Amino acid sequence: MELPAWPHAGLPFHTGELAAQQRAGKRERMAAAGARVIRGEMPQQHRDFFAQLPFLLVGAVDAGGLPWASVLAGAPGFACSPAATTLRIDALPLPGDPLEQALEHGTRVGLLGIELATRRRNRMNGIIVARDQRGFTVEVEQSFGNCPRYIQLREATAALPGTPMPAWHGTALDDDAAAWLRAADTLFIATSHAASPEEGEHTGGVDVSHRGGKPGFVRVDDDGTLTFPDFNGNNFFNTVGNLLENPRAGLVVPDFAEGALLHVGGHAEVIWDGAELAAFAGAERLVRLHVERLARRPSVLPMRWQLREYSPVLAATGAWPAA
Secondary structure (H helix, E strand, O other), X not given: OOOOOOOOOOOOOOHHHHHHHHHOOOHHHHHHHHHHHOXXXXXXXXXXXXXXXXXXXXXXXXXXXXXXXXXXXXXXXXXXXXXXXXXEEOOOOOOOOOOOOOOOOOOEEEEEEXXXXXXXXXXXXXXXXXXXXXXXXXXXXXXXXXXXXXXXXXXXXXXXXXXXXXXXXXXXXXXXXHHHHHHOOEEEEEEEEOOOOOOOHHHOEEEEEEXXXXXXXXXXXXXXXXEEEEOOOOOOXXXXXXXXXXXXXXXXXXXXXXXXXXXXXXXXXXXXOOHHHHOOOOOOEEEEEEEXXXXXXXXXXXXXEEEEEOOHHHHHOOOOOOX
């Protein structure tokens, strides 16, 4: 069966993504492949995939213009695709979530479905076209798959429904947040870009991307910044391209064993070369986030997961203590 393709004129990339592809020497390749691998509707396998997930990642921009990433969860089937161009999600952000007030009619969102036990992941970006007390419906603007590299293999160990503890909000990293980040092997980053009419409205919006590494791949410095590597990926440059146009980002860092989330938002910069980059094995770029806001949300996830295996490709990558 032939898969759908990009239905609009031009490429499915905005000026920031194209600039990042050019700098990385990947623009010619993506010009040939982009309209084939990024689609304007969800293929059936993606529709089926989202329907079997117990959680997914969502990215959106708050009223102050800061992108945030978060997690929405429910029993498998809480996300379903009634048509190839829509995804219905029967879940909303909980109190204390940075996106609590953001997911309204007309909001552009980035969605990432990831299955930790199989390392599968698929992306869908779109716009909320309906919102009610149970959830919201997203109209597809971009649908595409991602490779399994850098995903740590985890299996669910328990379902623990209950009331989450109150969230803690701050404007600077404390010792607990710094320790959390230094121990992380997985994070998700939300970025955004408001496309110009010349670029085409379907090339903008919000992206939420996965980043994985050995524990210690996130460095926390005393000046209130954190730095992590950008490894070789799908060459779309969704995140880096967004940051070139709009250097604001929001991370969510799960503690899978405890069911907790750490959200960190601020201004980001992309580091393309230099001794600092060269010292980190496997890194093609670095991303540095200047922290402005954060939220720590204990016991907010309804499931717990146990680490089974680090991604095998991480053997060729580094961690900041070694660098």
